[in-house]
Amino acid sequence: MSGEKDPRTEGGMQMDIKSLVDPEGGLINRRIFADREIYELERERLFARCWLYLGHESEVPNPGDFVAAYMGEEPVILWRDLSGRLRAFLNLCRHRGNRVCRADRGNAKLLVCSYHGWTYSSDGNLAVVPMADAFRDLDRAQWSLIPVAQLDTYKGLIFATFDPDAPTLLEYLGDMAWYLDILLDRRAGGTEVSGPHRWVVDANWKTAAENFGGDGYHIASTHSSARELGVDTTTSQTRSRAKGCQISCGNGHVLVAWKIPPDDAGPWFAQPVTELADYMREHAAEIDSRLGPARARKVAPSAGTVFPNFSLHWLTRTIRVWHPRGPDRMEIWSWAIVDKAASPKIKDVMRFVSQYRFSPAGVFEQDDMDNWIQVTRAAHSVIGRRFPANYQMSLSEETGDAELRGRLTSRWSDCNQLNLYTHWARMLEAKDWNEIKSSSAERREPVAR
Ligand code: FES
Numbered sequence: 456m457s458g459e460k461d462p463r464t465e466g467g468m469q470m471d472i473k474s475l476v477d478p479e480g481g482l483i484n485r486r487i488f489a490d491r492e493i494y495e496l497e498r499e500r501l502f503a504r505c506w507l508y509l510g511h512e513s514e515v516p517n518p519g520d521f522v523a524a525y526m527g528e529e530p531v532i533l534w535r536d537l538s539g540r541l542r543a544f545l546n547l548c549r550h551r552g553n554r555v556c557r558a559d560r561g562n563a564k565l566l567v568c569s570y571h572g573w574t575y576s577s578d579g580n581l582a583v584v585p586m587a588d589a590f591r592d593l594d595r596a597q598w599s600l601i602p603v604a605q606l607d608t609y610k611g612l613i614f615a616t617f618d619p620d621a622p623t624l625l626e627y628l629g630d631m632a633w634y635l636d637i638l639l640d641r642r643a644g645g646t647e648v649s650g651p652h653r654w655v656v657d658a659n660w661k662t663a664a665e666n667f668g669g670d671g672y673h674i675a676s677t678h679s680s681a682r683e684l685g686v687d688t689t690t691s692q693t694r695s696r697a698k699g700c701q702i703s704c705g706n707g708h709v710l711v712a713w714k715i716p717p718d719d720a721g722p723w724f725a726q727p728v729t730e731l732a733d734y735m736r737e738h739a740a741e742i743d744s745r746l747g748p749a750r751a752r753k754v755a756p757s758a759g760t761v762f763p764n765f766s767l768h769w770l771t772r773t774i775r776v777w778h779p780r781g782p783d784r785m786e787i788w789s790w791a792i793v794d795k796a797a798s799p800k801i802k803d804v805m806r807f808v809s810q811y812r813f814s815p816a817g818v819f820e821q822d823d824m825d826n827w828i829q830v831t832r833a834a835h836s837v838i839g840r841r842f843p844a845n846y847q848m849s850l851s852e853e854t855g856d857a858e859l860r861g862r863l864t865s866r867w868s869d870c871n872q873l874n875l876y877t878h879w880a881r882m883l884e885a886k887d888w889n890e891i892k893s894s895s896a897e898r899r900e901p902v903a904r
């Protein structure tokens with residue numbers, strides 16, 4: 456990345472990213488939800504170098520299977536090649552740049568560009584060029600599809616990065632992987648997904664990432680009508696009996712969780728419907744042995760965000776990507792994720808629980824989206840943007856627990872959100888991964904007051 460132009464100063468503009476995020480004062484400048492310049496910097500410095508979620512292994516089980524995906528705004532083909540290896544390429548024909556893959560998913564040995572017919576094999580090689588003799592010294596080996604720099608999987612989830620200098624996926628996920636296991640590794644065989652639902656919302660992608668990453672505060676207000684109707688993401692008993700906490704795993708990864716009370720300690724705790732609590736009871740021994748006592752009986756994550764734009768809800772089994780589509784628009788891709796070993800009946804319950812709450816028509820999703828749209832609009836208000844947004848909810852002491860990973864604070868806190876935005880600012884400032892790693896090592900995360 457050395458020699459790269461600094462997008463912060465291109466066009467004569469100097470942007471002081473750090474000044475937009477004040478973790479000590481709990482203030483965020485609304486510009487981060489609206490400015491085109493900041494958005495372009497995010498494209499360069501977040502989406503072109505972070506590990507981003509591409510899809511689930513169950514979507515491409517066989518050689519030749521492919522799905523069209525995105526990394527930020529970059530269209531990508533996720534393709535299992537004919538030898539069975541997972542690959543991902545920019546969905547861009549090397550000739551003039553037409554999109555090579557026009558289907559959402561399928562199985563193919565070759566993909567043929569619809570413009571002039573350049574044809575690529577599943578390992579990305581340019582296999583066929585119509586009228587190749589008419590080209591001067593065309594070396595087909597130089598004109599393969601552009602691959603991602605690194606691709607790896609974590610227990611069924613497929614991630615990739617365009618940055619060869621990014622740390623390994625495991626290093627990138629850090630302590631967040633320990634919590635992801637609670638969703639991904641509960642039963643033998645792992646998980647499978649259905650979906651995605653895809654839709655566009657006129658809101659900045661970060662409004663959703665921060666909400667899933669720690670906003671327990673909004674639930675009573677935003678989702679009160681759903682809860683009055685008896686639709687919830689957990690049982691009412693959970694809120695009265697369990698203490699909640701925010702957990703910050705470093706590298707911008709954040710989640711909210713319930714600490715399970717000792718007199719009801721088991722993986723059934725907090726499950727949103729009786730059928731799923733019974734399912735967890737039935738398989739508790741297996742879950743215990745796979746996850747160990749802390750993750751099976753002590754903590755029940757509800758929602759979280761893998762930095763920057765992959766979020767999940769453990770209890771209602773949705774996973775989703777907030778694809779950026781400009782500073783004030785995102786495209787949401789949302790899947791239901793179920794245990795592969797579950798019976799067809801339980802899988803149906805899991806999918807219904809997921810989609811009834813989180814999907815374009817989901818009861819909770821609709822409540823959330825309208826708020827995110829309004830927050831984004833506020834960032835365009837000439838007067839409103841003179842005043843910062845408040846992230847000062849961090850009234851309680853830390854609630855550390857030696858058996859759990861990450862940094863724990865009260866559920867009623869903005870620490871997770873501030874940690875996410877502190878990391879966001881750090882990544883936008885840093886020229887390369889060495890700088891990101893060294894500033895992360897030195898960082899002092901916002902302290903609960
Ligand atoms: Fe693909 Fe010409 S743009 S063959």
Ligand code: FE
Nearest residue numbers: 673677819823
């Ligand atoms: Fe919500």
